[in-house]
Amino acid sequence: MATKVLYPLYQRGNPQLRIFRTNFFLTLVRPGKEQPPDTVQFRIPMEMSKFDVKNYLGSIYNVQVADVRTRIQYGTNRKRNHLNQKVKTPDYKVAYVQLSKGQTFEFPDLFPQKDHTPKPDSMEDIQRKFMEDEQQRQKVDPRRGGVTDWFGL
Amino acid sequence: SGYGTSVGKISKMAAFCVRCVGNSKLSNYMQLKRVRIIHTEVLAQNPTALSPLYPPIVPSLTARSKAAKQRRRDEYYKKVYAAPSVQEKLRLLTCLQRLKYVVNTQTSAINADRWYQHFTKTAYLSGLPEHFTNSGMDQVAETGDIVTSKALSDPDFEELKSLFCTALLQENFYMRKRTPFLYRTIEHYFSPFLNNAVSALTTLLAAQNPLLKESSLDFKPQVNFYWMRGERVVPRGHRKGSVDPIRFQIDDHPHSQIRVPKQLPEFVPLDYKVPAEVPVIKLEPDRLPLFKRQYDNHIFIGTKVTDPCVYGHTQFHLISDRMHRGRLTKANLEDQIEVRLRANAISSLFAWTGAQAMYQGFWSHEDVTRPFVSQCVITDGKYYSFFCYQLNTLALCVETDCNNPRKNICWGTESMQLYDTVEENDVKGFNDDTLKLLVQFLLYRPKAL
Numbered sequence: 096m097a098t099k100v101l102y103p104l105y106q107r108g109n110p111q112l113r114i115f116r117t118n119f120f121l122t123l124v125r126p127g128k129e130q131p132p133d134t135v136q137f138r139i140p141m142e143m144s145k146f147d148v149k150n151y152l153g154s155i156y157n158v159q160v161a162d163v164r165t166r167i168q169y170g171t172n173r174k175r176n177h178l179n180q181k182v183k184t185p186d187y188k189v190a191y192v193q194l195s196k197g198q199t200f201e202f203p204d205l206f207p208q209k210d211h212t213p214k215p216d217s218m219e220d221i222q223r224k225f226m227e228d229e230q231q232r233q234k235v236d237p238r239r240g241g242v243t244d245w246f247g248l
Numbered sequence: 249s250g251y252g253t254s255v256g257k258i259s260k261m262a263a264f265c266v267r268c269v270g271n272s273k274l275s276n277y278m279q280l281k282r283v284r285i286i287h288t289e290v291l292a293q294n295p296t297a298l299s300p301l302y303p304p305i306v307p308s309l310t311a312r313s314k315a316a317k318q319r320r321r322d323e324y325y326k327k328v329y330a331a332p333s334v335q336e337k338l339r340l341l342t343c344l345q346r347l348k349y350v351v352n353t354q355t356s357a358i359n360a361d362r363w364y365q366h367f368t369k370t371a372y373l374s375g376l377p378e379h380f381t382n383s384g385m386d387q388v389a390e391t392g393d394i395v396t397s398k399a400l401s402d403p404d405f406e407e408l409k410s411l412f413c414t415a416l417l418q419e420n421f422y423m424r425k426r427t428p429f430l431y432r433t434i435e436h437y438f439s440p441f442l443n444n445a446v447s448a449l450t451t452l453l454a455a456q457n458p459l460l461k462e463s464s465l466d467f468k469p470q471v472n473f474y475w476m477r478g479e480r481v482v483p484r485g486h487r488k489g490s491v492d493p494i495r496f497q498i499d500d501h502p503h504s505q506i507r508v509p510k511q512l513p514e515f516v517p518l519d520y521k522v523p524a525e526v527p528v529i530k531l532e533p534d535r536l537p538l539f540k541r542q543y544d545n546h547i548f549i550g551t552k553v554t555d556p557c558v559y560g561h562t563q564f565h566l567i568s569d570r571m572h573r574g575r576l577t578k579a580n581l582e583d584q585i586e587v588r589l590r591a592n593a594i595s596s597l598f599a600w601t602g603a604q605a606m607y608q609g610f611w612s613h614e615d616v617t618r619p620f621v622s623q624c625v626i627t628d629g630k631y632y633s634f635f636c637y638q639l640n641t642l643a644l645c646v647e648t649d650c651n652n653p654r655k656n657i658c659w660g661t662e663s664m665q666l667y668d669t670v671e672e673n674d675v676k677g678f679n680d681d682t683l684k685l686l687v688q689f690l691l692y693r694p695k696a697l
Contacts, residue, residue: 131535133358161358161581164537193358195580 098142119143119151121190125202130191132199133161137190141167148190161195325613334553334609341611342474342545348495349538353595354568354588361590362527363536367477367496368598369644370637370656371524372590377515377636377659380688400456400687408452409683412666413675415444416629420670431569438629439503439566443467446504446564449690459693463508464557471500471563472546473599476612477644480532493645494533497545498599502624503566505600506690507550507557513694514619515638515659522655549603558607560600562689563624565592572628573663586662589626589633594658597622597637601656605642615643615652623689631663632682634689661685 096102097118105112122138130136139148145163152158170184194200213219235244307315309323324340331337351367365372375381400408419425419441428436446465454460476493549560569575573585601620610616620639625632641654664685668677 129531129535131531134535159580161584162356195358196583 096147098140117151119147121148121151123202124189131193132201133194133197135192135194135200137192139165139188139190141186141188143188143190145190148192152192158192159195159198160192162193164191164193165189328611329614334607337609337611338547338553338606341606342547345542345545346495347540347542348474348497348545349533350541351496351498351538351595353498353500353565353592353599354571355591356570356588357536357538357591358584359587360536361587361594363529363533363538364591364594364598365527365658366529367533368594368656369477369526369641369649370594370598370658371522371526372594373522373524373657373659374661375659376634376661379515379692380636380685400453400684400691404452405680405683405687408448408687409678409680411448411452412445412683413678415441415448416667416670416675417673418444421672434566434569434572434628438627441629442503442564442566442627446506449686450506453687453690457691457693459508459510459561460506460690462510462557463506463561464551464555465504465506466550467504468501469505469550470548471498471502471505471550471596471600471603472548473498473602473606474545474547475602475642475644477649479646495545498595499546500596500599502563502596505550505563506561507555508559508561509556510694510696511559511618512561512621512692514621515636516657518619518640518654520657522657526655547603547606549600549607553607558604559620560604560622561692563596563600563622565596565624565626567592567626567628573631586633589663590635590658590660592626593624593633593635593637593660597624597635597658598639598656601637601639602642605639610642612643612645612648615641615648615654623692625686625689627666630666632666632686633661633663634685635660 096112096114100118103112119140119142124136124138126134126136137148143151143165145165148163148165149160152160165188167186167188170186172181172183174182174184176182213223307313307319309316309319328337328340331340351364357363361372364370419437425436450460450463450465474495474497476495478494479491480494482488482490482492549558551557567589571585571588573582576582576585576588601622604622605616605620616639622637624635624637626635627633636659638657640656641652643649643652643654664682665677665679666682667675667679670676
């Protein structure tokens, strides 16, 4: 329900604990291995459980979740720094959330290839054409076959 | 040998001729005249005396090459084809243990039925086959090889109905029981009821269906099946890059089953064009999620191979409390209720019919010559779903599946209620249609009887 808090002890008869502003933040990631179309992959805080993920997505984002499976990814402790000390990459928890009622999700392409061709008759286009002409003029005669200018008569 | 020496002579002559031909004026003359090698007398007299001089050239058995691997596989298949008995064949097919996916018949995985259809190459058709829909309880018809039931006379039907009600009341009202343990409610209240109901059905209907007189009713039997489908490339390790078949194992424990000595007739012919498609899933089974284990590969129908009752008739499954429809409705998963029943039916019946076929000596490289048919009823005491399965092909591994047009077929119904509630001393809202369908299921038999 929140990270780094001391939950009050529950005894039978107590009212249900409610958290209104949670400390948890989920990260939607692109799956490394191909997942079925109804599965969404998240990186979640280590303190979160499957039920927490389901309630989080259901109450904050109104997402209907059918199933959540979690695993903890161990971060390596093998790397060493310039002082030969071991450096630990942090562990993290991964949640695979399956959406219900036949909904699907496809991770979007965050860095689409942009078309860098400039518009015709714009400043960039004229500049580009001018630069190309200049470079063409600077080049040596291709019939010399790569032999330099100063060599010869 | 005679042939050897004559060939030797011919080759020497040919060599001589070639040398002559190359060097001198004689060569031009011989080329112009087109000199031919003489045909020997031995060959002219008996052409069948040609025995090969050298043994056939085959790939090595022990080399680390693809040809050697293929040769080892071929030698293994030859051993299986030539196995003297079914037990030996099964032993050869299941002796090697490797990591395999364990397919649970009662899963909590979402949309498991599509995955299971892909693993078992099954097409699902909703509704039951024509045999059950055409013939009502009141018709007598003969369609080919199947004889539909004569109407179960009303007093018999009433007797059966009263037996069912008594069994229900016995478990839910008359008998004082402790509160059931967690997730054991259905087993606590309905397992003994189903015991009594199935026994009553078989004994009462044995009069109409003589096959049931020779049948064997098992309680809590074990049904296992092991098969290979698809291939995968090993991603890491010392075998990285090599191609491995994907292995599956089903270990099923139905509530009860009826085994018969004679095979049930087919619902549709072997080369029937199924209107439904088998879903193809390109992802690996780990995404379902399905987990791998390595242990003994079992193929078992409920008894050993030498038993007289080696063909299956009907299975009865009691669903687990985790799949109970109340729980799924509360978790907002109503559409998964039917999905789980279908997955259960497809996996259990495929395992049972596949094992029956293997008991007759068929395997993935010797495909079935006649379809194997079984039925099942999946229930939680109140709701009943009926499924029929026809196994048309066992050839599911990559080598045999590339040109195999046959598919296995599963027919199924939605859940039907048997009764509404059990109030003190009374079963309210008993549905006769469900019981009639149950009776029809059990009366299915070949024409010869």
